[in-house]
Amino acid sequence: GQNIDQPTEMTATEGAIVQINCTYQTSGFNGLFWYQQHAGEAPTFLSYNVLDGLEEKGRFSSFLSRSKGYSYLLLKELQMKDSASYLCAVRDSNYQLIWGAGTKLIIKP
Amino acid sequence: TAGITQAPTSQILAAGRSMTLRCTQDMRHNAMYWYRQDLGLGLRLIHYSNTAGTTGKGEVPDGYSVSRANTDDFPLTLASAVPSQTSVYFCASSAASGGYNEQFFGPGTRLTVL
Numbered sequence A: 001g002q003n004i005d006q007p008t009e010m011t012a013t014e015g016a017i018v019q020i021n022c023t024y025q026t027s028g029f030n031g032l033f034w035y036q037q038h039a040g041e042a043p044t045f046l047s048y049n050v051l052d053g054l055e056e057k058g059r060f061s062s063f064l065s066r067s068k069g070y071s072y073l074l075l076k077e078l079q080m081k082d083s084a085s086y087l088c089a090v091r092d093s094n095y096q097l098i099w100g101a102g103t104k105l106i107i108k109p
Numbered sequence B: 001t002a003g004i005t006q007a008p009t010s011q012i013l014a015a016g017r018s019m020t021l022r023c024t025q026d027m028r029h030n031a032m033y034w035y036r037q038d039l040g041l042g043l044r045l046i047h048y049s050n051t052a053g054t055t056g057k058g059e060v061p062d063g064y065s066v067s068r069a070n071t072d073d074f075p076l077t078l079a080s081a082v083p084s085q086t087s088v089y090f091c092a093s094s095a096a097s098g099g100y101n102e103q104f105f106g107p108g109t110r111l112t113v114l
Helices: none
Strands: A003-005 A009-013 A018-025 A032-037 A044-049 A053-057 A060-065 A070-075 A084-091 A097-099 A103-108 B004-007 B010-013 B019-025 B031-037 B044-049 B064-066 B076-078 B087-094 B109-113
Touching (some): A003 A084, A009 A018, A018 A032, A018 A084, A018 A103, A032 A070, A044 A053, A044 A060, A044 A070, A070 A084, B019 B031, B019 B109, B044 B064
Parallel strands (some): B010 B109
Antiparallel strands (some): A003 A018, A018 A070, A032 A044, A032 A084, A053 A060, A060 A070, A084 A097, A084 A103, B004 B019, B031 B044, B031 B087, B064 B076, B087 B109
16 A cells, blocks of 8 residues: 655754654655645645755755655754644655645744 | 635535535646545545546545536535545645646635534
8 A cells, every 4th residue: 555654743942953754655656745734724835856865945955765765854943933734745656646644843932 | 816716615514415615726737636634644635637628536536526627627526425524625736747746725625514
């Protein structure tokens, strides 16, 4: 079967750095996405990785290792507004997204 | 730009009744999707459409039907609602189903079936 694993919840301090891990087992791989979802709102796109390595976008970076079925999202200089759920999704061989359950990130002052 | 709109925002529905959730996008995207999101679970794909005139079944299609008569609209119909269909429903669209094409999400419809 297909499976995406992420920690359920993480806590970090304002101004710090946090890494959210995602491991996956899917039928085929055609890219990995990270989305942010604030409570009661729709998911919004953060990053896309299809090749191994690090993609950097401002305070957010995303890493992919296809051989290990592993990705992480790195958030730097955390702000209170970063409190949200972070969703990992893999596009499978049918070009459909398989989603993890999300990681709820709590930022403390 | 409106992006993707969904209606209604929320609804309470009696079991056995039918209902259509509406979804409209103004980005001229080819691909559209319907997901449900339940606490503790990832988004699950119900149905999708890669282009106007075509539809496909996702992971959890039973009890739902869709149509894609034109590019902009992708309604989701529950023929006879059951309590297990209580969920938050998100419509999404992307320029295409592959490549560097992220999905854009509507605001969601919160449905309660009693």
